Amino acid sequence: MVTSESPGLLIPKAGVDLGRPDTYADGVPYEVFARLRREAPVSWVDEPPHDGFDGGPGFWAATRHADIVEVSRHPEVYSSHVGATFLRDQRPRDLAALQQMMLNLDPPDHSKLRKIVSRVFTPKMVNGMFSSIARDAHDIVAGLEPGSEIDLVAKVSAEMPLMVLADLLGVPRSDRHLLYSWTNRMVGLDDPAYGGRAAFLSAFQEMFAYAEEQAEMRRRDPGDDVWSLIVNAEVDGERLSLDELQRFFQLLMIAGNETTRNLLTGAVLTLDRHPDQWAELRANPDLLEGAIEEILRFHPPVMQFRRTAVADAELGGQRIAAGDKVVVFYVSGNRDESVFSDPDRFDIHRNPVNHLAFGSGTHFCLGNSLARLEARVLLTELFARFPRMRVAGPSLRFRSNFINGYRELPVELGPAAARTAPEE
Template sequence: MTTAEAVPAAVLATPAAYKDPEALYAALAAARRDDPVSLVEVEGYTPFWAVTRYADIIKVERAAKTFTNSPRPVLMTAEQDRLQQQVGIDTLIHMDGAKHRQYRAIGVNWFKPSALAQLQEQVNALAKRFVDKLAAAGGECDFVQTVGVDYPLYVIMSLLGIPEDDFAFMLKLTQELVGNDDPELQRGTSDEENMMAMLDMFAYFQKLTENRRANPTDDLASAIANATVDGAPLDDIQTVSYYAIVATAGHDTTSSSITGGLQALIENPDQLAKLRDNPDLMPTAVEEMIRWVTPVKEFMRTAAEDTELHGKTIKAGDAVLLSYVSANRDEDAFDDPFAFNIEREPNKHLAFGHGLHFCLGAPLARMEIAAFFTELLSRLDHIELAGEPQLTATTFVGGLKHLPIRYSLR
């Protein structure tokens, strides 16, 4: 067994470490400097190689045949791995090669520029709706709970075609799924209890599939329910897995980017003033917010054959963790990486991954973030923190769970 003191990269298997960014970044900087591809052995987890440098992560992402997504694309405890394999979850992030390309094609048209152009007006209207909600809150609120979790949820659920009456239920499930390491968000204290959130989501989406097959519509849920691969319809696990990845990846990541982006602007008032005075900087500001937050902390790969990376021999079958949160603060990849700079160019961050598995919904996430901050900053007179921000305990997806703010809006 190793500890964070002996192997700095062991923090990557410590959910609570992500609640203390200063300590986390210090440990990861030490890993990049001293042992950028390090073997981590922590009780309760299958041993894994932690890859912490930007350049090495790029090498792994580009070698898709050597480093596969299956069978475990996300860091989990050994017991959680066992339970997920029992359920048989099979999402896009579990797939490799031709299978991944075939299933990715089911949703790709919904995120193309032409499709998003048609969605822009609806996203703008939702951004205004939630800034109006912020104004109605009376000048002080917990931004995460008042706006941050709901705005991106409304966008992705609307795209799927889920009725608004079900949004609160879906929010609860997505937070339980990605927040199962956080005592405030998790379903329960056991792996079995937390797995029930996934089963509840499966049950909901099975009913949705039946409905869309009987009564096809023009939403993404209908496209998934009625899709075929090699001439055959998707089975229950495949359809539900597709819905689940869209619902969770399309909500929690964007929520974290918006809430963390607002915190960064508040704590860097010169950058806030610059963006408010120069709306044309919004595209680069959005990329910097995403880099700064890095809502997806890691993905896992499995070596398909013996290989070498940064002088270390990785055996076939070994698990490999790609630490995006480390790569996006890599001093060799970014000038002054610990500075929040809305004019940063180039900004080739890895928050959306890289290569074949680059995030399908990245264009929509960018659109949502830009629409929200365009609306907010056009009406903002003053904003400041009104308490201590609190981050989620996680090893996968996460960001702020509380952001108390005080503000005045026009």
């Protein structure tokens, strides 16, 4: 909990624990973040015990856009590797395993691994996926029954990235629901709906066994998929170890699924809550590309990432000691009044070029172009086919201090409009 007794804090008790998943049960507490940006943009947050969590040493919450960018662009000061990127401290054994993921590396090790897959996600390569993504979007929407009520997450938002991810990894599309289950159980550690720690651990075991099997197949018979590229790549003259490959598979699976799934769900929910702008978007579909950027700013799929200071520093007027945790809250930086005018207003005409939905600096999301393309193609298809769709009931948020997403979103599709086959 944020308290006046915490070291260096400039404001009185804020009344919430920013590390507790239940703090976000009803949505992001934007009013709390606004107060922190005004009065103590870098503030100390205690980590009291809760829900089987033994508590932690506390962390610095960076809530202002400029400070988030500062942390993100200086890995030599704010490390992703030393304590990994999860807010809670990990057990030594778990930390050692997590530190092998590209997400939890600093340069130069991070740079070496990033080079392996960076060429797959160039704008040219991503644009080359348009036809297959358009067919996927067409098939997903074609399978929806006009006038029915569906769970948007299960039927639409999850399906799009899973189909694309299966193709990227070169795995059978019939296996995509295995990927879905593993992802939910790994990021859903704090959500009882996904089975808690036992389900979390079993997901790793199942996924790693699958990754090993797929790696062996690609080394015997390489294809043109991303996984073949990774398992046969060399770093400093050597191929990646099995442990490194398993962690790479985990990263691709989660990053290629969660961000897009939550972007798609957040888009429908946000537009439903702003019917005047949704009506304008329906009348002028050319506005969709810009609207997606505003949706990313207004409803970023990921709320925060953690770094660990490896040297004494100063951030936002606060002294940061080597060893301190620093957590960058993208959801707050995306509402920073010094960067975005009237930041709590959703505006599809805004041009939020500086939003932080995909991070910043060294770990800026490699797949951002692919996520944007998937969202644009799928939403275009969905809105054209069902122009009168609407949210039909309460959404069910993901219980997390990390993912800004939903487990369920009931949507009434309404009658279908005439449709054409996707462009080749």
